[in-house]
Amino acid sequence: MGNATRNISSGVNVDPDFYFASVVSGIVMMLMFVCSSVLSPIVLWALWKTERFKSPIYRMIGLILFNEVLVRIFGSPLLITSMLSVRWLYFDVGCVFYAFLMTWLGVTTTSLFTCVAIERYIIMCQPDLRHHLTVHAANITGVICYIHGLIWAITPLLMVNGYVYEPSRLSCTPDWSHDNIGYIMGLLFVCFIMPVLTSMYCYITIYKVIRRHTIRTGFGSTIDNNVAFNTAITLGTFLLSWTPYVCIALHKTLGMEEQINLSKEITLIPLVTAKTAGLCHPLVFGLNNSDIRNVIRSELKHFCCQTFCIKRLSRRTSSGRLKSTAQYDRSNERLNHQENEVTHKNNTYQQVNKDSYEVIHSSRTSTEV
Template identity: 25%
Template sequence: MRSSYPTELPEDFWIPIPLDTNNMTAFSPFLVPQDHLGSTGIFYCMSAFMFFLFVAGTGINVLTIACTVQYKKLRSHLNYILVNLAVANLLVAAIGSFTCFVCFAFKYMVLGPLACKIEGFTATLGGMVSLWSLAVVAVERWLVICKPLGQFSFRSHHAIMGCAVTWVFALAAALPPLLGWSRYIPEGMQCSCGPDWYTTDNKYNNESYVMFLFCFCFAVPFGTMVFCYSNLLYTMKMAAQAQADSISTQKAEREVTRMVVIMVLGFLVCWMPYASFAMWVVNHRGSTFDLRLATLPSCLSKASTVYNPVIYILLNKQFRSCMMKMIGMSDSDEESTSTQSTTEISKVGPA
């Protein structure tokens, strides 16, 4: 019987919010299963999906870091940034996805308020590092191929500085909810945690924090990517026209174009649903909405721990070749092709 559930709420939770009546509950997601938000099958499917993200995300990102440690030739300035991305993805997969896997299995935030704050903080920190790492990759590609600064050479120490900046920016975004500007609470089906973007409690200034996240941690990285990659595509197109008879240059243009399209689409799939849904809620205070809708954007952002490495690392032939060597599936022909292709693309920029 539902009436037998405990109703005492932890001190840092819970506020009544204007949801559909089917979603209203007097029972804390820290204390009892949230059966009113979905069937047992849905919770178990979400738990299985989170387990997949935990296993796949942890495995592929650990393999990426291990490859870079083992193979010296992978320690280039671009690959430093990709490893930084892998570390951020590993943080989200190992802590965020695993916590969600356990909580979806029990159908509520069984690990308690402290685990909620830890999961929310690590997921936000790793997500922000990932976002800014993608922007740094775009800037690196723009500087190397388009050469806007002339003979400026992007070196390893520049990449390390770029990686450090991503963590500074990420901490600036993830720490405020622990310090009183917004807070980390259960979201969606109440089995994952994130910044409080859907309550109206003025004590935490949630609206201003969400606006900060949207502008600083979504719009700015996305704008940087669009600027850099649009210039990159233009440079590649001009080089291809100037070398119309060069099959290798034409091939390089097609490869870069494909990669740019995949990169931008991947970014949007990761973060556009989460950012747009949070902004809609903030700008439509008082409107009813189904709280369960917040689960899908949260899952898509966590799924980036798997498809980001696929886009940025497994499609990198040099990385893929080293990974195949590490697991005993060496492909020397692919490695030589990778070296030639990389050389061609690097030479495309204006002199």
């Protein structure tokens, strides 16, 4: 093939290294898509069935999982198919739709993530303010987070460049060029740096409170340890998901392309890591929670029990039908045999009578003669 591989569907020469990286990324994305498409709805459904869903903090977590479900339905299929085809398949209209939706849901999820950290901080460190954490307040906060994300998603549509293709041309994003440095720096500061700093302050303060409680009492509370573990893992997954994207964006916005040349293969890393949140959030917020695990376990047992009982009942019914059919066949054979015997006896009796009649008739005839 020479130095390039021809993409037959598009007629464009594709570098073989990029072709391989794109296909591998698409396969990895497909595996994450399958796992997260199963986990996110199950955890969201189990969370809705628990009493914890009535608490404000778990309303926020429920909205985060709901966003992940929307991403899996409307976003991931477009990206996966484009990666496997090594080109964007859905024209400019699909590009704008994908970038707009991912920006909206991404910023909204980041805001909800920050709200979860603040609510946990209030619960653990500011007990006097707990009475402000109501379900009504959580619902209003969720609406504000969605409006906040919508503002940042609509803004590129009002700009000159708007949403553009990424360097890999497998996805679309806001224009990271130096011409939009005001929007890009504001987006990074408000939607990444501030949430990270706020969450780190909240979680570090929570850890200090738990540590102080452990030293004072001599043993740690299981609930407090679980909260500290969950929040630390949540912060780690957030940084893992969005830090590569921020680095690539700053690299282009600050005009560092001439000093540091990044290949198109490297630009695929943020596309993959950004979607890891859909797999991490159900694990951190869902399966790590004992109440949600119990709901999933009980429903799974109930489903398996119903399936087993139905199969067993159908097996018994079918075996009973077979037994009754066999008994019916044997009884029919017995009746047929009896009928054949009676018919044979009748035929024999009639033949005997006929022979007797002929003998008597022949004797009479001979006598007369």
